[in-house]
Amino acid sequence: MPESPIRKLVPFAEKAAAAGKEVIHLNIGQPDIATPEVALKAIRNLDRTVIEYSHSAGFESYRRGLAEYYKDNGIDVTYEDILVTNGGSEAIVFAMMTCFNPEDEVIVPEPFYANYNSFAMQAQVVLRPITTYLSEGYKLPPIEAFRELITPRTRGIIICNPGNPTGYLYTQEELETLKQIVLENDLFLFADEVYREFCYDGRTHYSIMNLDGLDDHAIILDSVSKRYSMCGSRVGALVSRNKTVMKTALKFAQARLSPPTLGQIASEAALQTPPSYFDNVKAEYVQRRDILVDGLNAIDGVTCPLPGGAFYAMAELPIDNAEKFCAWILEHFEYKGATVMMAPAEGFYASPGLGTQEVRLAYVLEIPKLKLAVEILEKALEAYPGRVENATASKAAHGA
C-alpha cells in the first residue's frame, strides 16, 4: 500500500511541535465534542462479571434499539436488516467481500475517503473514480458520465453522504439518478452515511434506503463514531434489506466472532441521547464551518465551497502543490507561535494529477483555534515561495 499523504506529514508535524510551535490539527476527523453522558454512564455502571462475546451480529437488544433509531430517522428497517460491525471500517470490508468478487469494478465519486482504497485492496475490488469538481461544489456528475464508466465488470457504486472529504450533501434528485444507473445495470449501491446527523442550513439527509425499488441493491454503512463522538468504541453497522447479503455478511462476522461488547454497551445507551445534544453539536459545527469557510474565502486566491454536511471543508489554494505546501507550512512557517496541519487532497483522488491544489480541513476544533488557523493560512500563503497567481487546476482539468 502507498503511504498516505497525511501520514507523510507526521514527521514534519512532530518536528514542528518539537521546535515549540503549536500545531493546529485541521487534518483529522476525531471530533473534540464530548461523548453523550448517557453512554459514559453506561460504561461506568457496567454490571457484568464476565466481558463475554455478543452474538456475531451484535447484541439483539442493541440491534432492536438501532432499528428504532433508524425508524426515528425515517429509515424503515428491522433488527434483522442490521449487522453490528467493528466500526464503519469493517462494515465496508464485509459489504465489499459479500457483494463483489476479485476484479469487480466499483464506481466511486472522487475525491473520496482515502481508506476506501485499502478496503478495496483487501476485497480485491477495483475502484473506478468519477470526478466531481470543487468549482461545482462537488455535485454529482450527470448520468451520462456514469454510463461511460460502466463495463461488464461493474458491480457497484459507493458514495459517502454527507461526504468525507467534501462535506457534500446529496440531493434526493442526485440519489434518484444513482438509482437509475443502479437498476439499469443491476448494481449494488453502498452509502456511507456515518455523518447522517450532521446536515446544515435546514437541509435534511436523504437515505438510499428510501429510494423505491432498491431493497435488494441498497446497503448502508454506518458507525457511531462521529454521531456520538465515540470513535474509539469501534461500533458500526451494515444495514440492508437484501436477505442474501445479510446472510453472507453474517458468515464473515461469525469468523471474527463478535463486535466489541463494551463499545456496544456504550452504543446502546447512546441511543437515549437527547435531541438537544445534536442541536447543540450541530449549532457548534455550523458556527465553526462558517468561520472557517468565510475566513478561507476572504483570503485572496482561495476558494472553499460551503459544505452542506459532515465536518470537513475542501479548499483550493493558490499554490503549486498541496503536499509541498502542507509540509512547508509545518516546517518553515509559524505565526503567533503556531502553524497548521492539513490533509493534502491528492490522496482523496484516484485519478492522477487531481487535487494538487486542494486541501481538506476538518472543523473539529474550537472557534478561537479555527480563527487562528485561518490567520495563519492567510499569512502563510503570502509567504509561500510556491505561490501561484490563480488556482485554476481543477477548473482547467474540468475544461471549464
Place this chain on the structure above:
Amino acid sequence: MPESPIRKLVPFAEKAAAAGKEVIHLNIGQPDIATPEVALKAIRNLDRTVIEYSHSAGFESYRRGLAEYYKDNGIDVTYEDILVTNGGSEAIVFAMMTCFNPEDEVIVPEPFYANYNSFAMQAQVVLRPITTYLSEGYKLPPIEAFRELITPRTRGIIICNPGNPTGYLYTQEELETLKQIVLENDLFLFADEVYREFCYDGRTHYSIMNLDGLDDHAIILDSVSKRYSMCGSRVGALVSRNKTVMKTALKFAQARLSPPTLGQIASEAALQTPPSYFDNVKAEYVQRRDILVDGLNAIDGVTCPLPGGAFYAMAELPIDNAEKFCAWILEHFEYKGATVMMAPAEGFYASPGLGTQEVRLAYVLEIPKLKLAVEILEKALEAYPGRVENATASKAAHGA
C-alpha cells in the same frame, strides 16, 4: 462459505430448549470464569469524556505494558514488535494479508480452528492440511510428512499452541522440527498462542519467539479473550520482530483506524492481574478436564486423549457419524431433563472424511454440569441407533 457444523446444530439446540430440556453447552469456547476485577474496575472508573480513537497500533502505554507481560513470560519483545488488533481474529487476517499473496499455500496441522478457513478465504490463501491423529494424541507428524507437502507456492505454517480444538501442547522438540522446515523453505511460522496461560501437569508453554534464528519468520497471534476471560473486549495482538511485517501490518491497521479503546483500557488494567488468578483458574480447569476426560474414557467405546493445555478435549465416539449424533442427541435424547450440545469434529478437518467419529468438548462449565454431561453422553451412546461397535475410523485412516 460453507455452513459450520456447529451452526447447523443451533436450530436443534433451540428446539430442545423450547421443549423444556436443559441444553448443556460443551460446544463453545466462552469461559464462564470471571474477568479479573482489576479490568472491570478500570472500566467502571473510566475518566474520559470523549471515547477517542487510539493509535492504529494500539495505545502505546498498553503496548509497552504488553511487552513487559511477554518478558515476564520469557518472550523478549519491545512494544514496537506489537500491533494491537480487534481480537485474535484480526491478527490472523492481518498476518495472512501481510505475509501471503493470493494462492499462496500455508500448511496447517488438522484438526484446526475452523475459522482459519474463513480467514484464509479472506486472504485468498490456500490451507494445506497435515493430518494429526487422535490415536497419537494429535502430536506433530514427522518432518518428512511436512516435506511431502511443500510446493513452490508454500509460504507458511500456522499452528495453534496449545491447540484448539485438540488441547495439544507442542513440545520444544516439535517446535524445533517446525523451525527446520521453516528455515529450509524460507517460510513464515504463525503461532496462535491465545491459550498460553493454560498449560497443565507442570508443563510450560514454549513460544515460537524463543526459537533461535526465526526473528524474521515467527509471528505470534494473540488475544486477551481467553487469558482474562474477556472475549467480548475484542483485543488481540500481532507480535513479530520482523520489521517489514510490522510496517505492512500497520498499514492494514491504519485503514481500520483503531482497535477498541474501551477493550484496551480493560486489557491494560488486566496486565495487573495477580498470579493467584491464573493459579485458581488453572486449578479449576485441570479439575474440570480430569472429570471430563476420565469420565469419557470410562465410557465403553470412547477414546479421549488427555489435553496438555487450553480447555478443549477431542473424543472419538462409537458412532456412525458425529454430525448426525450431535443433532440426534439434541433432538431425540434427554436424561435427567437435560441433553448436551457438542461440536462435531468434521469441520475442524480440511481433508474429506476425517473426524466423522470425533467431537470437540469445551470444559468451560462448572463441575456438576460436566459430570451430568458425561452421564448423558454415556446413556445416549447406549440408546443411539447409529452406534457402531468400535470407533476405529481415525486409526484406519491413519493406517494403524
